[in-house]
Amino acid sequence: MDCPLDCVYLREARIRDRPVPITEEDLPNKDIRLNEDFVRKQEHVVMWLAHALARVMEARRSVDGDAREGLETLIKTYRTLESGLIYETRPQNPYAAEIQEALKQAIDELRKHLTETSGMQTLRDADVLGALVFLQRLELQHNNGRRRGRAFFDFLRTYFPIQTQPAVVA
Numbered sequence: 001m002d003c004p005l006d007c008v009y010l011r012e013a014r015i016r017d018r019p020v021p022i023t024e025e026d027l028p029n030k031d032i033r034l035n036e037d038f039v040r041k042q043e044h045v046v047m048w049l050a051h052a053l054a055r056v057m058e059a060r061r062s063v064d065g066d067a068r069e070g071l072e073t074l075i076k077t078y079r080t081l082e083s084g085l086i087y088e089t090r091p092q093n094p095y096a097a098e099i100q101e102a103l104k105q106a107i108d109e110l111r112k113h114l115t116e117t118s119g120m121q122t123l124r125d126a127d128v129l130g131a132l133v134f135l136q137r138l139e140l141q142h143n144n145g146r147r148r149g150r151a152f153f154d155f156l157r158t159y160f161p162i163q164t165q166p167a168v169v170a
Contacts, residue, residue: 005156019046045072050160056099064152067099068143070095071099072136074089
């Protein structure tokens with residue numbers, strides 16, 4: 001059954017949902033340290049990407065698993081960039097591929113915007129990678145474990161309201 005996200009019964013079920021327990025061992029990309037200072041400094045990147053992710057999930061009616069797969073493949077791509085190689089990992093899932101492509105476009109738009117406002121390239125690949133891993137961990141934290149679940153999308157929609165263009169503070 002495909003309930004609208006503002007369905008009273010779905011909202012009540014989300015309140016009563018028991019999150020899938022996540023341990024430190026379950027976290028992907030453990031070697032990427034994310035702390036409060038990183039999130040505070042890169043808040044504009046996280047916000048920009050979260051808005052882009054919410055918009056594409058809304059437009060394509062994607063589920064949390066699609067977002068997870070799209071984020072995962074984009075993270076792999078950025079990891080190879082760190083090593084000096086240019087190799088793009090593409091998901092088999094067409095919804096995840098659309099999410100990956102939308103996030104890549106959002107990153108390009110953010111780079112362009114920051115370059116225009118500051119006069120130089122200020123967005124590092126390592127910062128983008130950290131923001132993507134942060135969103136990946138948010139997805140794990142807010143995923144209710146259902147195959148067609150949209151609890152993470154509902155979280156994004158609530159905390160990062162979908163706008164036509166997110167605000168950027170450089």
